[in-house]
Amino acid sequence: MPCPIRAAPIVSSTSSTVDSAQGSDALGFFLPTAPARAGPARMMRRRKPGRRSDEQGMAKTPRTPAPRKTTAARKPALAGYLQKILTARVYDVAIESALEAAPRLSARLGHRVLFKREDTQPVFSFKLRGAYNKMAHLPKEALARGVICASAGNHAQGVALAARELGCKALVVMPTTTPSLKVAAVRALGAEVVLRGDSYSDAYAHAIELEGKRGLTFVHPFDDPDVIAGQGTIAMEILRQHPGPIDAIFVAIGGGGLVSGIAAYVKAVRPSIRIVGVQMNDSDAMLRSVKAGRRVELADVGLFSDGTAVKKVGAETFRLARQLVDDWVVVDSDAACAAIKDVFEDTRSILEPAGALGVAAIKQYAHGRDAKGETYVAITCGANMNFDRLRFVAERAEFGEEREALFAVTIPEERGSFRRLCELIGPRAVTEFNYRISDAAEAHVFVGLATIDRAESARLAEDFASHGFPVLDLTGDDLAKEHVRHMVGGRSALARDERIYRFVFPERPGALMRFLSRMPAGWNISLFHYRNQGADYGRILVGLQVPPKDEKAFADFLETLAYPCADETGNPAYRLFLQ
Numbered sequence: 309m310p311c312p313i314r315a316a317p318i319v320s321s322t323s324s325t326v327d328s329a330q331g332s333d334a335l336g337f338f339l340p341t342a343p344a345r346a347g348p349a350r351m352m353r354r355r356k357p358g359r360r361s362d363e364q365g366m367a368k369t370p371r372t373p374a375p376r377k378t379t380a381a382r383k384p385a386l387a388g389y390l391q392k393i394l395t396a397r398v399y400d401v402a403i404e405s406a407l408e409a410a411p412r413l414s415a416r417l418g419h420r421v422l423f424k425r426e427d428t429q430p431v432f433s434f435k436l437r438g439a440y441n442k443m444a445h446l447p448k449e450a451l452a453r454g455v456i457c458a459s460a461g462n463h464a465q466g467v468a469l470a471a472r473e474l475g476c477k478a479l480v481v482m483p484t485t486t487p488s489l490k491v492a493a494v495r496a497l498g499a500e501v502v503l504r505g506d507s508y509s510d511a512y513a514h515a516i517e518l519e520g521k522r523g524l525t526f527v528h529p530f531d532d533p534d535v536i537a538g539q540g541t542i543a544m545e546i547l548r549q550h551p552g553p554i555d556a557i558f559v560a561i562g563g564g565g566l567v568s569g570i571a572a573y574v575k576a577v578r579p580s581i582r583i584v585g586v587q588m589n590d591s592d593a594m595l596r597s598v599k600a601g602r603r604v605e606l607a608d609v610g611l612f613s614d615g616t617a618v619k620k621v622g623a624e625t626f627r628l629a630r631q632l633v634d635d636w637v638v639v640d641s642d643a644a645c646a647a648i649k650d651v652f653e654d655t656r657s658i659l660e661p662a663g664a665l666g667v668a669a670i671k672q673y674a675h676g677r678d679a680k681g682e683t684y685v686a687i688t689c690g691a692n693m694n695f696d697r698l699r700f701v702a703e704r705a706e707f708g709e710e711r712e713a714l715f716a717v718t719i720p721e722e723r724g725s726f727r728r729l730c731e732l733i734g735p736r737a738v739t740e741f742n743y744r745i746s747d748a749a750e751a752h753v754f755v756g757l758a759t760i761d762r763a764e765s766a767r768l769a770e771d772f773a774s775h776g777f778p779v780l781d782l783t784g785d786d787l788a789k790e791h792v793r794h795m796v797g798g799r800s801a802l803a804r805d806e807r808i809y810r811f812v813f814p815e816r817p818g819a820l821m822r823f824l825s826r827m828p829a830g831w832n833i834s835l836f837h838y839r840n841q842g843a844d845y846g847r848i849l850v851g852l853q854v855p856p857k858d859e860k861a862f863a864d865f866l867e868t869l870a871y872p873c874a875d876e877t878g879n880p881a882y883r884l885f886l887q
């Protein structure tokens with residue numbers, strides 16, 4: 309578990325000049341990072357034609373990292389941002405979101421956890437702050453010509469809403485792969501949508517082309533001081549809403565606009581508060597860049613947390629993050645899913661994966677510390693979740709919480725061994741049970757069990773082994789979790805006299821085991837499929853090898869069992885794939 313990783317050392321004031329120049333080249337503005345004696349901060353616009361910071365831009369020469377900057381040295385660099393944040397215009401479109409206590413999570417962790425509810429913004433993410441601030445500061449003529457952006461989601465909605473409020477045209481270029489829900493949301497806000505390419509980069513390239521052709525102003529999703537300042541208003545609200553002690557603020561990072569804005573404000577006003585940057589393990593461009601001392605471009609990014617899936621961070625956001633982020637936490641998608649569940653339990657709201665990263669990080673961070681009773685703030689920064697993802701989230705939340713263990717248990721293919729296995733499992737909640745006869749001597753059963761923590765899976769594995777069942781612990785095996793569990797089965801030459809039945813039984817602890825133990829030991833089970841889906845009733849598919857002479861006994865068994873059931877032996881899907 310890579311938590312928490314200390315930030316790489318910060319550039320010295322001399323080398324940061326190089327850094328600033330780098331930002332200047334790419335971005336067309338220059339924010340001095342000179343030491344205290346250099347006088348007040350200046351914010352100048354110095355646009356060089358034809359250059360822009362974007363996820364696809366070229367990285368510059370690496371530099372040797374120097375020791376971390378002191379707060380005093382940071383201050384002048386921050387003064388410009390402090391002023392920009394204090395004067396940012398966001399409240400024409402954004403609300404001051406609540407800073408809410410999370411009592412359940414706080415009790416579990418032994419720390420006070422607060423959620424900054426940016427998921428409750430009108431477009432369900434913080435993105436409208438930066439977009440609106442940028443657009444509200446554009447000259448009238450630029451606004452009259454209209455704006456353009458490239459985005460696969462939240463930024464697009466922020467720009468569209470801001471444009472509607474400011475009465476200007478917005479053109480949004482989205483990849484053709486964008487879910488129709490998000491396309492519809494942007495169109496509903498009155499923006500024109502152009503679908504182009506199958507990735508953000510394709511959409512971005514097309515947006516740049518259109519920007520020139522149509523004389524539109526490009527609104528960058530993160531690498532722009534006005535966008536950064538707009539996001540910084542979140543920190544301004546937090547410090548006003550909670551004047552008491554705050555130990556750390558946890559911020560999800562994609563391109564870095566959100567963390568830059570928050571850190572710029574916090575480090576200028578209450579520098580003792582730690583800023584913890586949170587990255588997905590498959591989209592960690594900022595952390596890699598900070599470690600390398602230069603912006604690193606990732607070949608690929610995972611899309612589960614689509615809000616933070618950025619291949620290359622901004623020049624200005626990199627400059628700020630490497631100076632201002634104190635600690636780093638890297639989380640995976642299971643941890644994000646578990647955090648979505650935690651937030652649901654405390655608020656009854658559902659976040660999108662990127663929106664939950666801060667919460668996931670608090671959990672990891674807290675586990676790695678001896679201290680108790682600290683105050684942590686997570687920015688719950690988005691809720692644009694596709695409904696069809698919920699199933700995956702619910703399933704993976706159990707792994708993220710380490711509350712489900714998976715095993716491949718080998719049992720001898722002989723009468724009674726299936727039941728012996730079930731007796732060993734006992735009343736423990738079974739989350740999955742999959743088996744298909746395939747070998748005359750041995751059977752491999754795919755078993756999922758509810759657990760309290762990950763250590764329990766090792767204890768259970770030992771228990772299986774000590775009772776003579778060879779076992780493979782698959783709890784951490786992605787192949788097993790994502791694919792193999794759905795593929796147990798297939799045709800079997802050994803499944804003679806097989807009858808296939810679907811049963812429905814009440815989903816309560818022990819119900820599955822009761823069902824199994826009532827089955828006469830004389831009949832061989834040739835197929836068994838059960839997966840707890842959180843439904844009120846358990847549904848299992850069972851293959852039983854019942855000799856023709858036992859016809860009557862089988863009918864009696866079904867009757868005494870009294871669970872609703874259906875004979876599926878003639879089902880065409882069964883015949884095609886399993887018989």
Ligand SMILES: Cc1ncc(COP(=O)(O)O)c(C=O)c1O
Pocket residue numbers: 433435462463529530560561562563564565566567615616618660662663689690691
């Ligand atoms: C929900 C959500 N969280 C976090 C981020 C990351 O923000 P940034 O790119 O400014 O780092 C985004 C960016 O779009 C987002 O939509």
